[in-house]
Amino acid sequence: MPGPILILAEHLKGEIADITFEMLGIGRKLADELKVTLHSIVFGKEAESIAANLGVSDSVFVVNNPQMDIPSTDIASNILKSLIEQKNYSLVLIGGTNVSTGIGPKLSFRSGLPFINFCRNIWVKDGMVGFTSQLFGGKILSDVGLPGNRGIICIYPGSFPSNAGKSDKKPSIETLSLPAEETKVVFKQYIEPEAGDVDITKQDVLVSIGRGISNADNISMAEELAAILGGAVCASRPVIDQGWLPLSRQVGKSGMTVKPKLYLSLGVSGAPEHVEGMKDSGLILAINTDPNAPIFSVAQYGICADLFDIIPPLIEKLKT
Amino acid sequence: MDIVVFLKMVPDVVEELVVADTGKSLDTQFLRMKLNDPDDYSLEEALILKEKYGGTVTVVAMEAAEVDDVLFTALAKGADRIVKIPGDWTGIQAPAIAKVLASYFSSAGRQLGPDTLVLLGSQAIDDLEGEVAPYLSEILGAPYIGVITGISLDAEKKKVSVIKEFAGGLRGEFELPLPCVIGIQAAEKPPRYVPVAKVRSIMKTAKIETVDIAPPEITSGVTIEKMFIPEAAGKAKMIEGEPEQISAQIIDLLKETGILRR
Numbered sequence: 001m002p003g004p005i006l007i008l009a010e011h012l013k014g015e016i017a018d019i020t021f022e023m024l025g026i027g028r029k030l031a032d033e034l035k036v037t038l039h040s041i042v043f044g045k046e047a048e049s050i051a052a053n054l055g056v057s058d059s060v061f062v063v064n065n066p067q068m069d070i071p072s073t074d075i076a077s078n079i080l081k082s083l084i085e086q087k088n089y090s091l092v093l094i095g096g097t098n099v100s101t102g103i104g105p106k107l108s109f110r111s112g113l114p115f116i117n118f119c120r121n122i123w124v125k126d127g128m129v130g131f132t133s134q135l136f137g138g139k140i141l142s143d144v145g146l147p148g149n150r151g152i153i154c155i156y157p158g159s160f161p162s163n164a165g166k167s168d169k170k171p172s173i174e175t176l177s178l179p180a181e182e183t184k185v186v187f188k189q190y191i192e193p194e195a196g197d198v199d200i201t202k203q204d205v206l207v208s209i210g211r212g213i214s215n216a217d218n219i220s221m222a223e224e225l226a227a228i229l230g231g232a233v234c235a236s237r238p239v240i241d242q243g244w245l246p247l248s249r250q251v252g253k254s255g256m257t258v259k260p261k262l263y264l265s266l267g268v269s270g271a272p273e274h275v276e277g278m279k280d281s282g283l284i285l286a287i288n289t290d291p292n293a294p295i296f297s298v299a300q301y302g303i304c305a306d307l308f309d310i311i312p313p314l315i316e317k318l319k320t
Numbered sequence: 321m322d323i324v325v326f327l328k329m330v331p332d333v334v335e336e337l338v339v340a341d342t343g344k345s346l347d348t349q350f351l352r353m354k355l356n357d358p359d360d361y362s363l364e365e366a367l368i369l370k371e372k373y374g375g376t377v378t379v380v381a382m383e384a385a386e387v388d389d390v391l392f393t394a395l396a397k398g399a400d401r402i403v404k405i406p407g408d409w410t411g412i413q414a415p416a417i418a419k420v421l422a423s424y425f426s427s428a429g430r431q432l433g434p435d436t437l438v439l440l441g442s443q444a445i446d447d448l449e450g451e452v453a454p455y456l457s458e459i460l461g462a463p464y465i466g467v468i469t470g471i472s473l474d475a476e477k478k479k480v481s482v483i484k485e486f487a488g489g490l491r492g493e494f495e496l497p498l499p500c501v502i503g504i505q506a507a508e509k510p511p512r513y514v515p516v517a518k519v520r521s522i523m524k525t526a527k528i529e530t531v532d533i534a535p536p537e538i539t540s541g542v543t544i545e546k547m548f549i550p551e552a553a554g555k556a557k558m559i560e561g562e563p564e565q566i567s568a569q570i571i572d573l574l575k576e577t578g579i580l581r582r
Contacts, residue, residue, distance in 0.1 A: 012486055070492060073454065073464060098467045098486050101442070102503070105414070105454040106464075114541030115450040117414075130545070136445050137333045140346070143545040144448070151541070184463040185496045188481070193489030205579065229579070241361070241506045247489055254467070254485040254505070262579045269333075283577050285570065286556060292336060294550075301573060302556030303566055314567035318580075 003088035019095035025164025043068035055169030196248025205231025212267015270295025321375035329384035358441030418455030442503035449540035466503030
């Protein structure tokens with residue numbers, strides 16, 4: 001008989017992260033199939049009000065510690081470790097996000113349970129739980145198993161529907177009173193996003209550029225196209241890290257989530273971290289030289305070509 | 321400050337990846353290895369810190385194809401020492417990598433000192449069984465934080481202040497004491513360029529130090545059943561033809577969907 005399943009509910013500045021509902025949805029499904037209970041745990045000063053929204057789980061543990069609004073990897077893994085020992089959890093689901101990064105491996109080290117990263121799918125077959133992880137920027141999938149049927153799983157955002165994790169039901173809530181713990185990693189302050197010249201989350205048309213734009217001088221071509229289409233230019237991580245565009249133009253995991261009517265992607269490979277921020281756009285049209293680029297599995301229309309062959313004639317035609 | 325940067329080689333995903341006949345790993349024959357992107361930024365951040373605050377930068381890597389070039393390039397960029405851990409590390413899992421890197425600090429003449437700052441890429445594209453940096457911090461008993469894009473050192477040179485990325489452009493400032501382990505997402509500046517000629521000339525005179533470490537006997541407890549290339553990699557309807565035709569089709573599409581009026 002496997003043990004119950006535990007979800008580390010994640011929130012940022014009082015707002016419940018989508019990954020929490022994704023994990024609740026798949027967690028519920030697995031718990032029902034394995035005939036076990038589903039628990040959640042929330043850290044932070046608003047933990048109690050957040051817990052009330054986690055009715056898909058049977059019960060929620062609340063750790064009402066203001067220092068844990070941003071969970072310390074050390075304190076979180078200690079609390080989770082002792083819960084694992086008490087409740088004999090079979091699976092612990094943690095969000096594959098920047099907020100929760102590091103908790104999984106630390107908990108794995110301290111609890112002795114194996115860790116699976118980048119998880120995109122989970123299923124139950126003959127009482128054993130199986131997992132699919134994505135590797136190499138989404139170019140390879142790997143089916144993996146846990147011989148002991150127990151482990152810590154890092155769920156890749158966007159892998160499961162979040163609606164399945166939402167419910168009006170009120171879960172039973174238990175407040176854990178734990179001795180205060182020190183951490184050497186001290187949170188000082190939030191740094192709010194710099195207001196950019198353009199708010200890319202409010203555009204109907206986005207021309208997105210990636211590594212394929214090659215150098216900063218070529219950005220003016222994308223700017224021209226965006227201007228004609230009445231939109232703005234955004235970019236994937238490599239372009240931002242090069243300093244070619246400000247942080248406010250970044251789409252993806254660390255950057256913005258955008259849903260324009262048209263997302264015209266130029267030379268963006270479509271790494272999962274990028275796709276996370278644009279997959280819900282209306283019409284996605286991608287141009288890339290690599291026929292196997294993952295962007296073509298998100299786009300409705302694809303063009304396997306050099307963007308420098310396509311965009312100049314497109315601009316000319318649009319001008320006339 | 322004693323800055324130690326660990327670099328990891330990963331398959332270049334620009335190349336086509338082929339699954340081996342066993343179905344459980346990549347076919348290494350066709351792999352081209354490159355430096356993990358965040359690791360390139362770790363090195364850059366280390367060099368920026370050295371320029372600002374002084375100290376030394378030691379770059380350490382486990383043996384892999386092309387790794388010598390990467391190490392010599394690091395030296396040409398301004399690192400002080402380059403170290404290779406020889407061995408065939410193909411298929412080694414994240415917890416074991418952390419064990420090897422931790423053993424580096426107990427090898428002859430090396431230690432995790434009071435002013436040691438350990439930098440690694442925040443994550444790699446092949447971290448199936450975890451992330452190396454937090455495992456390493458556990459073994460070393462040193463504090464850790466990941467997804468960092470900037471570091472500064474306090475006046476007493478005992479603490480670092482770091483910038484961590486969350487989501488939606490929101491970031492946070494944290495403080496932690498040395499020695500510590502930091503997972504780097506990006507540096508304050510893009511990785512510096514170094515002319516190939518400079519790397520070549522350094523190769524002629526410089527030497528890569530080696531540190532022998534026995535492969536650890538730990539496994540991750542995760543079994544790989546099969547690896548495969550995702551299907552439906554071509555869900556998009558492909559528009560084909562000459563550039564002129566393609567651009568005409570794009571315009572038709574934009575009109576059909578109402579994005580372009582007329």
